[in-house]
Amino acid sequence: MVVVPLRSKKSRAAVGVPVIDLSLERSKLCESITKACQEFGFFQVENHGISSDIISRVEMEGLDFFSKPACHKQRAGPPSPFGYGCKNIGFNGDKGDLEYLLMEANPHSIAERSKSISTDPTKFSCAVNDYTEAVRKLACEILEMVAEGLWVPDKSIFSDLIKDVNSDSCFRINHYPPSLNDHISIDDDNNNWINNNIDNNPKPGQLFDNINNNHSTTKTRIGFGEHSDPQILTILRSNNVGGLQILSRDGLWIPIPPDSDKFCVFVGDAFQAMTNGRFVSVRHRAMANSVKPRTSMMYFAAPPLNACITPIPQLVSIENPCMYRPFTWGEFKTTAYSLRLADHRLDLFKKQHIV
Numbered sequence: 259m260v261v262v263p264l265r266s267k268k269s270r271a272a273v274g275v276p277v278i279d280l281s282l283e284r285s286k287l288c289e290s291i292t293k294a295c296q297e298f299g300f301f302q303v304e305n306h307g308i309s310s311d312i313i314s315r316v317e318m319e320g321l322d323f324f325s326k327p328a329c330h331k332q333r334a335g336p337p338s339p340f341g342y343g344c345k346n347i348g349f350n351g352d353k354g355d356l357e358y359l360l361m362e363a364n365p366h367s368i369a370e371r372s373k374s375i376s377t378d379p380t381k382f383s384c385a386v387n388d389y390t391e392a393v394r395k396l397a398c399e400i401l402e403m404v405a406e407g408l409w410v411p412d413k414s415i416f417s418d419l420i421k422d423v424n425s426d427s428c429f430r431i432n433h434y435p436p437s438l439n440d441h442i443s444i445d446d447d448n449n450n451w452i453n454n455n456i457d458n459n460p461k462p463g464q465l466f467d468n469i470n471n472n473h474s475t476t477k478t479r480i481g482f483g484e485h486s487d488p489q490i491l492t493i494l495r496s497n498n499v500g501g502l503q504i505l506s507r508d509g510l511w512i513p514i515p516p517d518s519d520k521f522c523v524f525v526g527d528a529f530q531a532m533t534n535g536r537f538v539s540v541r542h543r544a545m546a547n548s549v550k551p552r553t554s555m556m557y558f559a560a561p562p563l564n565a566c567i568t569p570i571p572q573l574v575s576i577e578n579p580c581m582y583r584p585f586t587w588g589e590f591k592t593t594a595y596s597l598r599l600a601d602h603r604l605d606l607f608k609k610q611h612i613v
């Protein structure tokens with residue numbers, strides 16, 4: 259495992275975000291992946307084995323779609339939650355400086371959805387299917403190594419959930435248009451300008467220096483606001499344009515160096531519940547302050563709607579009592595979609611939570 263040192267002005271401490279080389283020996287991988295999930299809820303992987311052809315085909319399809327006139331793109335929207343969306347995120351008033359395509363990650367729905375997205379639906383759906391299938395396999399390998407790293411006897415306890423034909427996994431392509439400092443690119447409503455100079459907690463309408471987490475006159479625009487992903491695991495790949503940041507346990511935003519050859523892996527809320535809080539879903543956001551367009555593709559690995567999410571017995575003990583009540587993925591998803599992006603949804607499922 260290579261640790262990328264990043265210096266934060268506030269703490270003056272080097273923060274190491276793990277980069278894990280998947281070509282290393284398996285027992286080492288199990289250990290370092292599990293450690294990264296515990297300490298950061300996040301890591302990057304290199305030498306992942308997914309071919310550049312599979313990646314570039316879907317990337318080109320995304321770029322081709324986003325380059326089309328708005329009236330063409332709107333034929334694939336509004337998101338329900340699936341389809342084409344622009345600036346509106348979810349159903350509860352969240353906004354971001356981006357446009358996106360969100361779809362269910364199964365071949366049948368991808369084929370149907372492709373008809374409203376592309377003039378060559380077969381080419382589009384083949385590209386998306388090949389990519390989601392490759393990334394699903396990668397997610398399964400990671401989940402199996404995590405089970406091994408946690409010394410859980412059933413190595414496929416997590417991966418079986420996303421291998422299931424009824425898995426509710428989804429796929430998203432985000433496109434952040436370039437936005438120059440001191441220039442608000444779309445909808446001059448100031449909704450997404452932020453400032454972290456007081457408490458490192460972004461608030462609409464304030465300014466923020468996103469590199470140093472401190473007072474500055476540099477304007478930065480939020481592309482996709484702070485949140486954790488509700489699913490088990492997210493696999494993200496971006497172009498070489500920066501913007502992604504993760505929130506460290508000591509409350510600092512850490513910029514993740516963009517690298518189109520690596521994947522970023524995020525622990526989601528459902529994984530936090532299944533590991534009884536041993537792993538914590540990582541809060542993250544994407545800034546849209548680059549002069550270059552940023553594109554990212556996320557595979558959100560989720561269980562079937564009727565799957566029961568409950569801490570695995572191996573991680574529950576007298577010292578670590580069960581933190582969450584059992585819930586189905588469907589129940590959690592309904593709750594997630596009734597809330598705002600930045601809400602801490604999993605807290606509602608804590609055992610001591612009083613409604």
Ligand SMILES: C=C1C[C@]23C[C@@]1(O)CC[C@H]2[C@@]12CC[C@H](O)[C@@](C)(C(=O)O1)[C@H]2[C@@H]3C(=O)O
Pocket residue numbers: 339347348349350352360428430485486487488489558594595596597598599
């Ligand atoms: C505001 C929202 C957008 C979101 C659904 C939600 O109500 C809260 C969770 C959001 C999120 C974050 C991760 C993924 O991008 C996403 C697809 C998901 O499953 O949960 C989005 C949802 C969305 O954009 O529809």
Ligand SMILES: O=C(O)CCC(=O)C(=O)O
Pocket residue numbers: 430432482487494496501502542543544554556
């Ligand atoms: O686009 C990105 O870099 C992050 C987007 C994200 O976190 C999401 O879509 O859930």
Ligand SMILES: [Fe+2]
Pocket residue numbers: 485486487542
């Ligand atoms: Fe996310």
